[in-house]
Amino acid sequence: MIVAEWKPLPELLAGLKGYKNLLLVGCATCVAECAAGGEREVNTLAPTLHMALKNQGQDINIITRTLERACEPEFVEELAEIAPQVDAIMSLSCGIGMQLIAERFLDKPLLPGVNTTSLAIREAPGLWTARCRACGDCVLGETFGLCPVARCAKSLMNGPCGGTRKNGRCEVDENTDCIWYLIVERAKARGELESLNQVRQPKTWSNSAHGGPKRIVREDLRS
Amino acid sequence: MSKPPSPGFSPEIVVLYCRQTLDAEAKPPEGTRQGDGFSARLVLLPCSSKIEAYQMLAILDKGADGVQLVACPEKACRFLVGNNRAERRVAHARGLLSQAGMAEARLELNRAAELTPEDLMNLAGRHAGRIKDLGPNPMKGGTN
Numbered sequence: 074m075i076v077a078e079w080k081p082l083p084e085l086l087a088g089l090k091g092y093k094n095l096l097l098v099g100c101a102t103c104v105a106e107c108a109a110g111g112e113r114e115v116n117t118l119a120p121t122l123h124m125a126l127k128n129q130g131q132d133i134n135i136i137t138r139t140l141e142r143a144c145e146p147e148f149v150e151e152l153a154e155i156a157p158q159v160d161a162i163m164s165l166s167c168g169i170g171m172q173l174i175a176e177r178f179l180d181k182p183l184l185p186g187v188n189t190t191s192l193a194i195r196e197a198p199g200l201w202t203a204r205c206r207a208c209g210d211c212v213l214g215e216t217f218g219l220c221p222v223a224r225c226a227k228s229l230m231n232g233p234c235g236g237t238r239k240n241g242r243c244e245v246d247e248n249t250d251c252i253w254y255l256i257v258e259r260a261k262a263r264g265e266l267e268s269l270n271q272v273r274q275p276k277t278w279s280n281s282a283h284g285g286p287k288r289i290v291r292e293d294l295r296s
Numbered sequence: 297m298s299k300p301p302s303p304g305f306s307p308e309i310v311v312l313y314c315r316q317t318l319d320a321e322a323k324p325p326e327g328t329r330q331g332d333g334f335s336a337r338l339v340l341l342p343c344s345s346k347i348e349a350y351q352m353l354a355i356l357d358k359g360a361d362g363v364q365l366v367a368c369p370e371k372a373c374r375f376l377v378g379n380n381r382a383e384r385r386v387a388h389a390r391g392l393l394s395q396a397g398m399a400e401a402r403l404e405l406n407r408a409a410e411l412t413p414e415d416l417m418n419l420a421g422r423h424a425g426r427i428k429d430l431g432p433n434p435m436k437g438g439t440n
């Protein structure tokens with residue numbers, strides 16, 4: 074899923090200065106799964122913002138909505154009736170949904186309520202960990218299904234770096250596995266350790282963020 | 297935040313209590329009751345974990361002076377982990393209250409068992425006593 078987390082409250086409050094009517098919009102898909110922007114989080118942030126602003130002497134009316142999926146225009150359209158009643162929209166959807174909302178309601182300031190941080194899984198209740206960085210040139214087939222781009226602190230293609238802790242954790246964060254340690258362990262378990270001797274060539278990044286804005290065209294699907 | 301005591305202030309406390317904290321014989325009390333120098337709105341829950349952080353925040357945002365969640369003692373939850381969840385939710389909500397410039401003491405969790413309705417009112421009274429030092433909820437008469 075796409076993972077996001079609330080921006081710090083002081084940043085959110087600073088962005089709301091002067092507004093009287095706010096539409097706080099969540100999304101019931103990825104950001105709900107990562108407990109950042111679903112209906113529950115919208116309903117948590119609304120009274121928090123309201124109380125904080127009132128304590129600062131600003132009375133604000135906060136209207137809440139949670140879209141089924143903020144990255145689909147059909148769902149964003151559900152805001153068309155309510156949007157004219159507010160002076161700004163704060164979105165708790167990921168950056169994709171936010172841009173769709175901003176594009177649809179051009180006359181309304183769009184305030185990001187969350188920072189979109191990663192593509193991750195829910196590893197345990199209350200714990201999300203990165204799994205992919207949409208690099209555009211997947212190497213999972215060579216790394217035993219473990220992603221060195223998203224899960225190695227240095228995105229090494231030929232790891233480990235030499236800093237692996239004795240317990241197999243990354244030198245950068247003792248709570249995170251050294252992914253190259255795990256890759257080696259999996260290779261050993263499969264009896265394919267030799268395959269890791271093959272040096273991976275510099276990676277092609279141009280199919281993702283480094284190649285300019287991504288466009289995918291499928292002629293058979295175009296209208 | 298803490299304010300000088302307001303004369304004549306009678307705190308309105310919302311008491312959210314788990315059914316299992318009551319004495320088996322007791323008829324679960326509901327609705328608003330008048331205490332000595334405070335009022336308590338008693339809300340029956342099937343388990344303390346049935347209340348979410350946002351609901352506790354919303355009650356305070358709407359102007360209640362204090363919220364008290366009454367859960368079963370440790371390891372005595374009929375849903376096994378319900379009261380631990382409730383404790384973590386209260387901690388989360390208190391953190392948000394504090395960031396919003398509200399006294400987090402307005403929200404508290406108590407653990408109790410075999411309560412009579414009078415005991416519940418006594419718990420609410422104790423919470424109200426602490427709230428009196430804080431003064432009325434600054435949200436009273438708000439927009440949301």
Ligand code: SF4
Pocket residue numbers: 204205206207208209210211212213220221222223
């Ligand atoms: S190699 Fe690239 S596409 Fe594959 S999981 Fe890692 S970041 Fe994602």
Ligand code: SF4
Pocket residue numbers: 224225226227228229232233234235236237238242243244245250251252253254
């Ligand atoms: S210790 Fe492992 S995961 Fe951490 S930076 Fe080095 S190779 Fe990458």
